[in-house]
Amino acid sequence: MNVLEFAQQLPSAPPPPVVDESRGLSRVANIRQDFVAPNLLEREGPQNAPAVLIIAPAAAGKSTAAEAIAASSNGLLADLAGQRVADGSFVGLLDEGLGEDASLTFKRSLRAGHSTLVLDALDETHVSSSEANFVAFLQGLARFLRTSQGARNVVLMARHESAEWVRFAFDTENVPIAELELDYFSRDQALAYLDLKLDALFRKNERTLAHRQHRESFQTSRDTVLSRLGEAAGYPTLDQAWTSANGRRLLGYSPVLEGLATYLHVPDFRNLDVGHLTTLTDTFPEWTLLSNLMLRLLEREHDKFLNNWLDDISRAMFTAEQLNNLYDVREQCSRLAVRSFKHSTTTDFDEQVPDSLVDSYRAAIESQLSNHPLLATNDQFVNSTFRDYVAAFVLVNGSHDEQRAVARVLRGGSDLPSPGLAPFMLSLLEDRALSTELLDLALASLGAREEARAQYSFSLRSLRSDGLLTIELDSSMGEAPAVMTVPTHSPGTVLLPARIKRLDLTTDDEVRIEGRSLRIGPDVQIDAMFVTLKGAECAIEAHRGLSIRGQIVTADWDQQVRISGQGLLIEAVESEGWVQRFSREPSLSEDRADVQEYYHALRRLLRFFRRTxxxxxxxxxxxxxxxxxxxxxxxxxxxxxxxxxxxDGYVRYHGPEYRLSQDFLASLALSFEDIGRAIVTPELSRFLHRVAQQAAAPESP
Structure with a gap:
């Protein structure tokens, strides 16, 4: 049953004329031309209940559906946005809006089940009226309906939070209420909705309806864009995306489709860019497209907020730059993260607002966030894609404290890592560096993405000499692997996820692998200053050869360890925990012990040199x-x-620094990475012998 089919079941006695429109009452003559009737899902409650509650997330088209129900049933629409309600407000609303005599007639008709009343914007009046007054208003409505003979002819539209109070109020008054849920668009409904939105956009700009005139070209471009978004949500095919509940929450969500309509609003679809919308390489074209779409959604919320909050006088108190910064994308993501991830680290965004407007600003922010299109409830996102974007945005663009707070929540989540987190992080980085303190989240997300999608895998190599993280992606269809290079910034620690399949990492910093259950291998090589394995258990797959090298390598003694294969190599000057049983010192087997010590000293020295x-x-x-x-x-x-x-002239002093020529490594027939991997050449052996002999020689008098 869709919205219009539901409306046709309602009584249709015409309501009296509205005499005072300031109370939000109106008679809707026609259904909007761009309306596509979504389906309604039956939730609970008796069929003969006097009222029905229709639940939907913000921006899912509740108000448009309310207008369609009122128009189709010849009912009275009560838009409560901007109305302050309390006990007795329901009767007062009708009396003032219709006049007392006409109101009395309408109330009798409503109780008799002959007329229909649609109450919209309950969420807005909930925010503006206070909780106690809102509940009192609902209880008054329930008492009015206690003796009603009608069946579902009073329709209430609300989000999940306000719906809880509706249930509570009707429960306390012992009045039954039925519940329906506004469903996300099906595939056919979504495509029809896109067509109608594009009709409106082309007509507004007085253009030919290109999507109808060049139908085949449009459909190809449209389906390609939708496929990209489906891939971004982790679905290899568009059919799989539409049959998944989470996929429909993305592709069948009206704000997403409106954003797509603006993107498809072009005169020639043959030249439409379907996936290269940012400076990111084409490794994740579907995610650059989705990042761009998310940005459009949030920028639209910014514009909507300013229009709702500021009048002309207040707007003149801000510069253009200040207006752009108010409730911008960063502020929205920061506030959404606090709500959803429930962390206490907040940023003060009020400092740019004049003191006289601060209270008004905070109230407007609270109202806007309560109806944010990314949220299905007060603290739950509509879908995992929205959640991933907000988390990634804060991790990349938030303050250091915000980054740490969100990362802490993500690491402790039972449903993470999410396959969508890393692509959003990488697409939002653009040309900036990724902190190695967040590397575990990015790699864990890529690992989850690999598990979720067929013909997809990734390996990682970090090049110490230039601070780059190289990710090689073997995506699909036998194509050559795509390579994405990301600059990294290290504050001293590289965090790795608990599950590592393929990794070639050389770093001067500390490497920490943490999690309840560690799984390492089969293709892993780690060379670092310090390496720590922390977790309750550790499984190592070493059939192909797995090496961990460091000055100090530590693990817990009581860690449950399971090693398969004979290729585990642990080299450490010092070790602690179970790794002691497998570790050996880096050695030059044919050299004297003192030469081995010179070799360790050289490695220690070179770890402090880097390219800048x-x-x-x-x-x-x-x-x-x-x-x-x-x-x-x-x-x-x-x-x-x-x-x-x-x-020898390889090292010279330069202010507070030593400068080392890389000709020294060339003279040893080695690269910087070779030293870290304990590779030995005859040239290196001769150099170390020479140093040892010079040090042992008596000093000249």
Missing amino acids: QHVAAGTLAADKEQIWRFVLRTDDKADAIMKTLTD
Whole structure:
């Protein structure tokens, strides 16, 4: 049963004329031309209840459906937006809007089941009237209906939060109420809705209806865009997206379709870009498209907020830049994250608002958020895609405290990692660097995406020399793997997810792998300063060879460990926990013990050198204070190596830094990564022997 079929079952005695429209009453003559009747799902309540509650998320078309029901049933529409209600307001509303005599006649007709009344915008009046007054209003309505002989001829439209109070009020008055739910559009309904929205857009701009005139070209472009969005939600085919409840919450949601209509509003569909809308490479074209769509939805909310809140006088108190910053995308995502993820870290957005408007601003924000199109309830998103976007936006653009708060919630969530989080994070980064403190969330999301989609896999390689994270994606259909390179920024720690299949990571920082159950392998190589494995259990698949190298590698002694395969290699100068049973020191098997120590000293030194933007190509820089404090002060062999490198001209002083020429590594026939992987060449062995001999030689008098 759709909305119009439901309306045709309602009584249709005409209501009296409205004498005072300020009370929100009106008679709707016609159904809007762009209306597509969504289906109604039966929830609960008796068929002969005097009232019916229709529940839907914000921006799902409740008001449009309310108008259609009123028009089709010849009923009276009560738009409660802007109305303050309390006990007795229901009768007062009718008396003032219709006049006392006409109101008395209408109320009798309503109780007799001959007329229909549609109450819309309950959520708005809930916010403006206070909870106690809102409940009192509903209880008054329920008492009015206690002796009603009608069946479902009083229709209430509300979101889930307000619906709870409707149930409570009718329950306390012992009056039954039926419940229906406004469903998301089906595939056919969504396509019809897109057509009608495009009709309106083309006519508004006095253009030819290109989507009808060039139907085949339009349908191809439309289906391609919808397929992209379906892929973004994790569905390999469009059919699978439409048959999934979560897929329909995205593709069949009217705000998403309205955004798509504006995107498809072009004169020539052959030139439509269906997936390359940001500076991101084409690795995730469907996610760049969806990111762009999400941005449009939030920018529209920004415009709507300003129009609802500011009059001409108040608007003149702000500069154009300040208006752009009010309730912008960042503020919306920040506030939505606080609501949904329930963290307490907040940003003060009120400082740009004049003191005289702060209270008004906060009240308007509360009302706008309560009806935000991304939310199905007060703190639950309409679908997982909206949730992923908000989380990714805060992780990429939020303050450091906000990032940590949201990351903490995501790491503790039972339904995460979500396959959609990483693509949104990467598309929102643009040319900025990804913090390695968030790397675990990005990699866990890519891993979940790999599990969810056929013919999709990814591997990762981090190149220490230039701070880049390289993700190789073997996407589908036998095509060559796509490669995406993302700059990274490390505050000193690289966090990795509990599940790692393929990883080649070399870093100067600490690496932490944390989770309740760790699963590592089969293709993993890690080389870091410190490596920590933290979790209740750890499963390692080492059939193809798995290596973990670090100055210090630690794990818990009581960690339950399961190792399959014989290829596990753990190299560490120091180790703690169960890894001690498998670890060995990096060695030069044919060299003397003191030469091995020089080798460890060289590795320690080189970990402090890195390529930075302020040094010339072919040169690495290291902080003199750090090297002195952590290496040279306590390691005489490292000190001997530095003297030799200085004498050979490979190291020179430059203010607070040491500068190392990469010609030194070339002279050893090694790369920077080779040193980290304990690769030894004859040239390296000869160099270490020379340093050891020079250090052992007596000093000249």
